[in-house]
Amino acid sequence: MAGETVRGRAAMETLALRFPQLYVAPSEDAQEAHALAARRGIPPADANLDHFASGPDDELCVVDTPAGPIETLFLSRRGDFETLLRIVGHRARPVPIARTIGAITYKGLPDWGAVAAARSAYLASGGDDWASEFSRLARQPGSFRAELVVISEGPYSNIPAGSTAYDEDEWLRVSRAIRLYHECAHVVCRRIMPEDVLPVWDEVTADMVGLVCATGTYDAALASLFLGVTADGYAGGRIVEYLSDDQVAGIDVLSREVHDACRRIRQIAGPEELSHPFDFLLDLKRNPFIAY
Numbered sequence: 174m175a176g177e178t179v180r181g182r183a184a185m186e187t188l189a190l191r192f193p194q195l196y197v198a199p200s201e202d203a204q205e206a207h208a209l210a211a212r213r214g215i216p217p218a219d220a221n222l223d224h225f226a227s228g229p230d231d232e233l234c235v236v237d238t239p240a241g242p243i244e245t246l247f248l249s250r251r252g253d254f255e256t257l258l259r260i261v262g263h264r265a266r267p268v269p270i271a272r273t274i275g276a277i278t279y280k281g282l283p284d285w286g287a288v289a290a291a292r293s294a295y296l297a298s299g300g301d302d303w304a305s306e307f308s309r310l311a312r313q314p315g316s317f318r319a320e321l322v323v324i325s326e327g328p329y330s331n332i333p334a335g336s337t338a339y340d341e342d343e344w345l346r347v348s349r350a351i352r353l354y355h356e357c358a359h360v361v362c363r364r365i366m367p368e369d370v371l372p373v374w375d376e377v378t379a380d381m382v383g384l385v386c387a388t389g390t391y392d393a394a395l396a397s398l399f400l401g402v403t404a405d406g407y408a409g410g411r412i413v414e415y416l417s418d419d420q421v422a423g424i425d426v427l428s429r430e431v432h433d434a435c436r437r438i439r440q441i442a443g444p445e446e447l448s449h450p451f452d453f454l455l456d457l458k459r460n461p462f463i464a465y
Contacts, residue, residue, distance in 0.1 A: 177235070184233035184246060185225050185253075189216075191286030191319070194260055198224040203265040211264075214285035225253050236357050239451050240364035243357050245322040247349060254325035273331075273414075276324040276356045284319040291317070322356045324349065329383075330399040330411055337395065350387035351380070358382035358454055366458055372415040373465035376400065377431060378457045381438055385450040393439040402428035402435070420465065427465060434462040 179187045189195040193216035197207045209215040228249040235242045248254040255270040261279055288307070295306050310316050328334065329348035334341045358379035362369070380396050397403065401410015406425030413421060420427060438457070446453040 179233040181229045181231055182227040184231045185222055185227055187233055188246065188321075189220075189222060191284050192261070192282060193220070193285060194265065195225075195257070196220040196222065197260060197265045199256060199259040199263075199265045199267045201267065207260070207265040211283060214283070214288060224256055226250050227253065236353070238357060238361050239455070240361040243322055243360050244320065245324065245353055245357070247324050247326075247353065249326050251325055251327070254323065257323060275327055275329075276322070276352050278320065278322045278356055278360060280318075280320045282319045282321060284317050287317045287319070320360065322353070322360065324352045324356060332398060336398060347387050351383035353383070354386035354450075355379045355383035358451070361451055361454065362458060365455065369458055371461055371463070371465055373412065373427070373431060374434075374458075374461045374463055376412070376415055377434060377438075377463075378454050381442075381457070382450045382454050385442075385447055385453075390447060391439050391442045393435040396435045396438075397432050400428075400431060402432040404429060404432055416465075427463075430463050430465075437462055 185195065192211070193214060194207050194210040196216045197203050197210055206217050210217065230247070230249040231253075232247045233245070234247075235244050246257075248257065258270050258274070258277060259265060259268060261282070262277070291310060292303055292307070295303055300306055326345065327348065328344060329351045334344035337344055337347075339347055356379075358381075359375065362375065362379075377396070377400070380399055381391055384391050384396060399410065400412040401408050402412055407413070407428040412428065412431065413424065416424065416427070442453070446456075
């Protein structure tokens with residue numbers, strides 16, 4: 174996309190030109206059509222996007238990060254988000270999508286738009302054996318593959334606006350930004366530090382990026398609320414989603430440690446850190462305050 178921002182119905186239309194499986198409506202017998210579109214770039218004969226309602230706030234854009242650009246898609250309608258997940262993640266099978274899923278990152282998607290662009294450039298340069306050239310290019314790591322972050326509308330971490338300092342509309346806007354940059358933080362870490370995985374700490378630091386990018390500051394109390402941690406232990410929240418069964422048994426001790434870690438982040442989050450949240454993220458990843 175080269176930095177371009179596309180909004181409304183055009184966002185899905187633009188993506189479908191590169192990922193023709195989006196033209197395949199989820200159904201029990203859609204897998205053959207999906208395979209042709211996703212694996213060979215052949216859209217259905219009656220290609221359309223009628224199974225997506227789309228909304229004016231939908232947005233396809235690129236976020237610049239220290240790990241390179243990250244392509245992102247925001248879908249304002251929950252139904253569209255679930256439809257896309259069924260198509261891309263479940264080969265157009267009409268499976269249920271858990272309401273707890275509000276964002277997802279797809280890596281290694283065959284990008285048929287990139288293939289078409291490479292073919293046009295090859296032929297324009299005088300090439301006459303595209304099949305051989307495509308075979309050569311396709312063997313290169315990451316060739317013709319794309320990564321896409323997809324986020325949906327909704328209050329972040331299922332926290333109601335009444336538990337924050339924001340009204341309903343503003344909290345939805347802030348939640349969208351937190352969710353977007355939280356997912357981008359995970360992508361940055363996977364690209365730069367792929368072997369460094371601490372599930373709970375990864376969530377704490379990704380929330381930091383989301384909060385700073387969305388609000389300009391780091392609210393340790395709100396960050397603790399997202400995960401359900403307090404100075405007294407676990408208070409009910411999403412931290413439990415990142416724990417093994419053994420860790421759940423000690424969730425109160427862990428919750429106190431995470432709550433303290435959020436406070437420590439706030440203490441060291443000065444103007445430089447707040448101005449460069451992704452750099453701050455990588456510093457925190459290299460020097461974790463917890464071991465989970």
